[in-house]
Amino acid sequence: MFALRATALRHSPALRGVAVALALGVVVVAPAQAQTAGAGVAVYTCLDAHGNRLTSDRPIPECNAREQRVLNHDGSLRKVIPPPMTADERAEREAAERKAALVRAAQADAVRRDRNLINRYPDEATHRNAREKALDTVRAAIKATEGRLKELAAERKPLFDEAEFYKGKPLPTRLRQSIDGNDAAVDAQKNSAQNQAVELERINRLYDAELDRLRRLWSGAQPGSLGPAVPAADAPAAAASVVKPAKPSKAR
16 A cells, blocks of 8 residues: 555646556656656655655655655656665765775876976986986995094004003093094994995885886876876985984093
């Protein structure tokens, strides 16, 4: 049995026609070109919690939590209004939307980075020159560190020569402090040398990855089509933070 809204049926011929179609189990999805002048009439229908078919010319309050179908005046389907989502469904949709937004942002970033990369390096020679310039910064620091280690070794020799006079005896405070200061300075320079070696490797690794991407872009790959963009090989700025030779420690 159908629970129909009597008032709506009396005053809406279109609704009466839809009610008859529903009673006969007929719902036709008509093509757009078959719409008539009365196509603007909306008829809402749904099954309530008891399985009764409700029909109205406006959204049906009894079916607010259920699916409602919106029909045209001739009984053809116009659209389906899904039931409200549960809290879990809303959370799932919001998570999916956030994920999709992150994917879109990453894609836009990849396009931007690739275009910047091509503009910065129009050919391999330009990229090679940039690599050498970045490496030269580290090489200069390495050379300075090596030079400082030689100076510290030269300073250390007379200190140890003097310490020979005090075998089996406590060293004078001044001499002990000088030797300790030299040891600390040597350790600092060796630490700098290790950092510089790591930085040299990092720069080459970044430029290698960048060059591989550039070669594909130069060959016609579209910006943003190669996956996430590689970090820019901004070697000079990065190198400056780790390759400066350590300052010698001064004995008190």
